[in-house]
Amino acid sequence: xxxxxxxxxxxxxxxxxxxEYKEQVKExxxxxxxxxxxxxxxxxxxxxxxxxxxxxxxxIKEAAKKIQSDSEVFVSxxxxxxxxxxxxVIDSLTSTFYNYKxxxxxxxxxxxxxxxxxxxxxxxxxxxxxxxxxxVISKSGTTTEPAIAFRVxxxxxxxxxxxxxxxxxxxxxxxxxxxxxxxxxxxxGYETFVVPDNIGGRYSVLTAVGLLPIAVAGINIDALMQGAxxxxxxxxxxxxxxxxxxxxxxxxxxxxxxxxxxxxxVNYEPxxxxxxxxxxxxYGESEGKMGRxxxxxxxxxxxxxxxxxxxxxxxxxxxxxxxxxIEESASDILMKEEEDNLDGLNYLSGKTMDYVNKKAMEGTxxxxxxxRVPNIVINxxxxxxxxxxxxxxxxxxxxAVSGNILGVNPFNQPGVEEYKKNMFRLLEKPGY
Ligand code: PA5
Numbered sequence: 001x002x003x004x005x006x007x008x009x010x011x012x013x014x015x016x017x018x019x020e021y022k023e024q025v026k027e028x029x030x031x032x033x034x035x036x037x038x039x040x041x042x043x044x045x046x047x048x049x050x051x052x053x054x055x056x057x058x059x060i061k062e063a064a065k066k067i068q069s070d071s072e073v074f075v076s077x078x079x080x081x082x083x084x085x086x087x088x089v090i091d092s093l094t095s096t097f098y099n100y101k102x103x104x105x106x107x108x109x110x111x112x113x114x115x116x117x118x119x120x121x122x123x124x125x126x127x128x129x130x131x132x133x134x135x136v137i138s139k140s141g142t143t144t145e146p147a148i149a150f151r152v153x154x155x156x157x158x159x160x161x162x163x164x165x166x167x168x169x170x171x172x173x174x175x176x177x178x179x180x181x182x183x184x185x186x187x188x189g190y191e192t193f194v195v196p197d198n199i200g201g202r203y204s205v206l207t208a209v210g211l212l213p214i215a216v217a218g219i220n221i222d223a224l225m226q227g228a229x230x231x232x233x234x235x236x237x238x239x240x241x242x243x244x245x246x247x248x249x250x251x252x253x254x255x256x257x258x259x260x261x262x263x264x265x266v267n268y269e270p271x272x273x274x275x276x277x278x279x280x281x282x283y284g285e286s287e288g289k290m291g292r293x294x295x296x297x298x299x300x301x302x303x304x305x306x307x308x309x310x311x312x313x314x315x316x317x318x319x320x321x322x323x324x325x326i327e328e329s330a331s332d333i334l335m336k337e338e339e340d341n342l343d344g345l346n347y348l349s350g351k352t353m354d355y356v357n358k359k360a361m362e363g364t365x366x367x368x369x370x371x372r373v374p375n376i377v378i379n380x381x382x383x384x385x386x387x388x389x390x391x392x393x394x395x396x397x398x399x400a401v402s403g404n405i406l407g408v409n410p411f412n413q414p415g416v417e418e419y420k421k422n423m424f425r426l427l428e429k430p431g432y
Pocket of ligand 1: 079080082137143146202413
């Protein structure tokens with residue numbers, strides 16, 4: 001069983017404030033859940049942990065097994081919602097040094113998330129002569145960054161293995177019917193997986209978009225979905241008083257009304273770095289529109305206490321923090337007594353490193369709250385598949401509710417097109 005508790009005691013927001021939003025949240029809950037499987041909007045993720053394509057789920061597991069057996073390296077090609085979710089889960093649930101270790105599952109590499117030729121050349125160099133497969137992921141099938149990387153990797157695969165064998169090493173995740181990638185997959189006979197119509201990129205990690213790379217890395221995707229299902233069940237209650245997910249959504253809006261324009265997601269576990277990147281996209285793209293939105297930022301503590309700590313403690317008071325606290329560390333180190341105590345650390349002897357990390361967290365929360373930075377704390381038992389599935393669902397649902405409180409549509413991203421139009425015009429793409 002996964003568990004998650006929201007602690008608002010350092011947030012400066014009390015339950016009475018929160019409950020003033022009771023009726024508004026009830027209305028939003030009804031709006032979100034009514035016909036949530038309607039294909040014409042983007043709420044398919046709400047029912048996803050129970051209502052997913054079981055046949056495709058089995059095919060994902062089969063494909064992952066094949067890739068594990070014939071590839072030393074796996075390259076996931078995608079950007080934004082077609083990249084960050086998989087990386088967030090993989091980094092959270094595998095060794096920090098996964099890619100440096102020899103193991104039974106492939107090395108996980110990522111391409112198509114930038115347009116740097118240096119990055120791509122160095123990646124190709126790193127793969128060297130090793131056997132590899134690729135998964136190109138793009139809902140639209142037309143995004144420039146992954147399209148360029150895919151073109152390059154397709155050629156490398158075809159030169160290395162021949163056209164026929166290359167086809168067996170290319171996995172495509174895209175729209176079920178439209179887009180250039182779908183067309184190409186039909187013509188070439190690539191194995192394809194579907195990004196459901198009613199799920200937008202940043203809400204798609206628990207579809208094939210995230211699940212294939214996650215399964216290739218050896219992560220138990222059944223347990224991941226089960227954690228999300230536990231969250232789906234837990235946050236069914238439309239009554240704000242009993243729904244901690246909705247309380248988080250409301251609390252951040254109350255803080256925002258009090259001039260707190262930036263939310264910093266804080267972790268004390270480096271594995272969560274990419275989880276924060278996923279969260280930043282989720283909230284940034286969902287809420288930042290119509291001149292509104294809380295700017296989502298992230299820090300890895302205690303590392304960033306030595307770089308960003310000064311600003312958070314004493315800079316402009318427009319910040320609040322949301323801290324993810326993992327209660328049970330997956331492993332620990334006991335501090336021993338040393339006879340000469342030259343480093344002066346004997347006061348820690350008999351204590352564990354996780355204990356020190358927790359005290360750093362408690363001390364930091366106390367300091368930041370004193371410096372007028374409210375802190376919301378999200379406590380999770382441990383970092384495992386179920387809890388990560390639960391956290392994903394928690395943040396997705398909270399984001400949808402929060403965006404509605406802000407008065408924006410949390411499922412579109414009209415602003416993302418602006419730079420593309422200019423880039424295409426400058427590149428003299430036909431039609432621009
Ligand atoms: O959340 C979103 O919709 C975006 O971030 C997309 O995921 C991103 O732009 C990539 O798009 P696509 O999957 O169509 O290549």
